[in-house]
Amino acid sequence: APILIPPIFGGAFRAEGDIKRATLPIAITAIVNMILDPIFIYGIGWGISGAALATGLAPILGLMMMLYWIFIKKDTYLSYNKEDFHNDFSIYKDILAVGIPASLEQLIMAALAVTVNFMLTLVSGSIAVAVYTAGWRLISLGLLPAIGVGTAAITVSGVAYGAKKYENIRTALRYSAKLGLASSIVVCILLYVFANQLAFIFSYSEASAPLLPLIAAFIQLMCLFILYVPFGASAGNVFQGLGKGTTSFILTTFREFVLVLIFAYLLGFVFNMGETGIYYGMLLGGFIGSVIAYAYIEIYVDRLIKGKIEGSKI
Structure with a gap:
């Protein structure tokens, strides 16, 4: 989910013209990944497994940012409320x-x-x-x-x-x-x-x-x-x-x-x-x-x- 969902929300932000919110989580994910990689690979000694874990964990922060904007701050143009959703x-x-x-x-x-x-x-x-x-x-x-x-x-x-x-x-x-x-x-x-x-x-x-x-x-x-x-x-x-x-x-x-x-x-x-x-x-x-x-x-x-x-x- 941390890897698959952010591109979907990012596409919605870009459709609204909100490029900052579409880009910031991606940048945060990349930075976190760069920080975690040496820690897990060399510091803890997990090697390739550490690199894989870092790649899996890094997108979580970006996803949390998107979820905050959408479901807590609720200042997006699109509504994500269940009652506003209709199958078409x-x-x-x-x-x-x-x-x-x-x-x-x-x-x-x-x-x-x-x-x-x-x-x-x-x-x-x-x-x-x-x-x-x-x-x-x-x-x-x-x-x-x-x-x-x-x-x-x-x-x-x-x-x-x-x-x-x-x-x-x-x-x-x-x-x-x-x-x-x-x-x-x-x-x-x-x-x-x-x-x-x-x-x-x-x-x-x-x-x-x-x-x-x-x-x-x-x-x-x-x-x-x-x-x-x-x-x-x-x-x-x-x-x-x-x-x-x-x-x-x-x-x-x-x-x-x-x-x-x-x-x-x-x-x-x-x-x-x-x-x-x-x-x-x-x-x-x-x-x-x-x-x-x-x-x-x-x-x-x-x-x-x-x-x-x-x-x-x-």
Whole structure:
């Protein structure tokens, strides 16, 4: 419960526009986890079991904060009183229509990572996999600002859609893309300039020292991936805000599991470019997929504004 319930309450807070309450428990959980980890692992000597226990206990404080705001302070926009709850299966349907495709998107991303690892193993062996795994962790961190901005677009576009203010959807979409791109440019520059220093985090030991230049080169190349993510992420998130989770899922699948893999295979295997070809293929496929997704959402919103497609039924 401490792990599963907070994301549900957090989603409700974000829907209200209360980003502070959605974020604070997450930050508290992370801090508590960092404090408990060394205590349980090294101080008490519980090892991996201690790490698992710390991970399980850390979310409790965040959950207690949420429960206090909702059931004791009771100053949220939504009412959580039992007498105000009414079963409406159409609402369950609307939630699942967005939630299931969003979950499947995460499955697609995980499957893509496994497939890329397999391809790298075939062309370059375990060293390439180690470089990709280490470097991609840093690239993933670099994606967070753009993903955060894109996530905000879900709430804003959803509110605008429900209020039938379709022009605001376009505004939210474009602001999301612009802010995401601006933050991504800054992150990309930082990753490129400090690639060697960041690579050292994963190659400080004598055994892993040979990986440093390889990881640094990977970071300097794949940081370009961050630049076009805001467009694909904004498109997918706005579609989710409009209740079109299946559309978002199809676009993500086409981008990640079709275009990325096709270009990675062509450049890595057909053109014999090895692991570098796989990386270039990921960049090319992701870029084309993001452009298609953003173009499609722009066309969709334009048609929505002009009344050429049916809008919100609320």
